[in-house]
Amino acid sequence: METIVVKVDSSSLTTPERIDKIADRILEHKHKGKHPVVVVPSIELLEGNFLPYPSIFNEKIANRESHVLKAINTHVASSLLAIVIERKGHKAISLSGWQAGIEVSKSNGNVLIELIHHDLILERIQNGDIAIVAGSQGYDENKDLLTLGEGGPETTAVAIGAAIGAEYIEILTEQDGIYTADCSIVNEARKLKEVTYDEMLELAHLGSTYLHPRAVELAKIYEMRIAVRSSTNNVEGTWIKGEVEMEKNRVVRGVAYEADIIRLTVAFESYENSSLANIFMTLAKHHIDVDIIVQAVIDGVKPTVSFSIAKEDFAEAIKVLEKSKAQLGFSFADFEVGLAKVSIVGSGMVSNPGVAAQMFDRLRKENILVKMVSTSEIKVSVVVPQDEMVRAANVLHDEFQLVEEYVN
Template identity: 55%
Template sequence: METVVVKFGGPALTTPEKIVQVAKKVIKEQGRGINLVVIVSSMPALRREFRQYATEITDEPSKREMDALVASAAQMTSAMLAMAIQEHGGKAVSLAGWQTGIQTNQKHGNARIDHVDSKRIEEYLALGEIVVVAGFQGVTGTENISTFGKGGSETSAVALAVALEAERVEIFSSVEGIFTADPEIVKESRKLPEVSYDEMLEFANLGAKILHPRAVELAKKYNIPLIVRSFVQDVEGTFIKGDVDMEKNLLVRGVAYESDIIRLTIGYDSYETASLAEVFSVLAENDINVDIIVQAVIDGVKPTISFTISKDEFAEALRVLETSKLSLGFSFADFEVGLAKVSIIGSAMASNPGVAARMFARLGREHIPVKMVSTSEIKVSVVIPQDEMVRAANVLHEEFNLAMKEVTAS
């Protein structure tokens, strides 16, 4: 009997009524003759309430205790879903992360999975139980509860699928699948029937919030198929896998964007004191993620290093740079806010030169200034003023004919 892992996010579990709806859906899924493991995120209201309680008690809660607190919200949600399944005729058991055999490192709040022992889950599956797992959590080698940070529930789902040798992972979301652009800002966007792992990684890294890069990377490494579908409508979703079975008649397959980008620039009195390695080693040691990097070394002009970071990490990055100013040897630091990143993505771009030029030409005709650029084989990203983000996404979607249906290979 095949095993399928499904994941439901917070929006599907906001009320007892919605939990009952999910219970009925998973009972129906199991009725198709499969072993079913259900990963749940915490109910958003519970998570917010618990975090609020913590802030009312202390301004600086320990990371260990915060892990224990927020993990309990998902555990409560999984227990309620198991109860709902039982109430409506199904067999179910809920498990906290530490009960599933997910072993992690010691980094609270952003733990990485070291090993999964799925024996306990397999025993319940053999008894015909639907196993409901509290997502985004595990246990350290010292038996402390740990959580995975952003995208943790999806990462839990893929990790368990690998351990169980599952047929696939289905991500039930508030959207029908992966679209050529965010339907909220690009009205002509359409759902993609299939997306490659590499394309999905770029979508996830470049601002699409549906799947976290960690989960996609893990799925790609172990060749676990992913399906993103709606928990509201019973329609086909988007299939994410290694090879996409279609004619690559469109060079670009999607547009992604990310708001609240900040550009930080540090300057040096001479080239000899400028060291990319030292700057980014210090930032990495403090868990600060850097995106687009530009180094300018021009005769007669003081050298600079510019890089982009998210708004959430801005204050910490400034603190780290100021603290390390003497050791890093830079003479000044400056920043620019009010920026956004807009990207085009497509596997076919690797074998079709000129895509970037076409993108820049269209942005130029629209008088949208480009401040920074980053490229890879399957994406081109530009940093632009944030108030131009929506317009840029729409004109690039139009430029590359993304509203046009792709031709399926015969």
């Protein structure tokens, strides 16, 4: 029995006409002899109905009930799609997270999938039903409904695919695949035929919005192939898989960017008083993510450590550092705003030294100031002035010759 899991995007469920089109798209798989399981996200449909109840929703809602409210629109989305498919003459059934057997748990404030009782979904498939699962939800040991949060729908799709042994996962989006760069800032960006799990993870962490990292991580663990395709045009998309054919032996295969980066610098009177562990453990306790870290220890100069954070974490980071100043033992903290991160990604970097040097040389020739650097085996990131972000992305896209078409 060849099964696939199709994750539908929210834009496909916003009007009756779009729901009708996405139903036809799902039925195409059925006509080809495959058994699709569909995962739907939440749709913004019922929020307006909550407006008459400001006295209730202006207060802090109990955590349990907050999860229930978040799940309502997903239930509606799955039911609407099931109704349309049935009207087209096919059997379909909407399933909530608990009806699909999705067991979840809380860990460090996050909701994670623990187990999927896949026999419940397989039973529906064997009955000839197209199972339409309300994504991003499950039940815990207390039988309470919990939602997975950011990246939940696609993570649900991958988890279901792994549990039922699906052939692959199809992620339908507003774009028709994964590109060498963001088309909105790099006009010459081209669609990639394939990317590796590791490349996609780096792109996702570096600001690319195609797919959430937690879904890619899960797909990598279970070696579950993902096809990212357009929800409106039935054209070939991009495959995410373990190994790819290195088209034309390209070392760099994508450029990513992230705006609104802030650099914080903490200075100490002496090296003995400094402790990177204490600083970053303190920030981590307050759920502040730190990215690029640069430490400077030079004889005769006060030691410093600089690190980058997202704009939304800035106020809380300053508050935490000031409150913990005596405990952490630093003399002062400074910051710089108006920065951005631009990165190059490619699994071919592992066996090709000199890529970072080539990147730095091109940025130098373009008079683009590099303020911080971070590297891994398959990526190099630089922090640059934000008003140079777009130009930096474009010149690096040009430098590594990503303009040529990848898809046949």
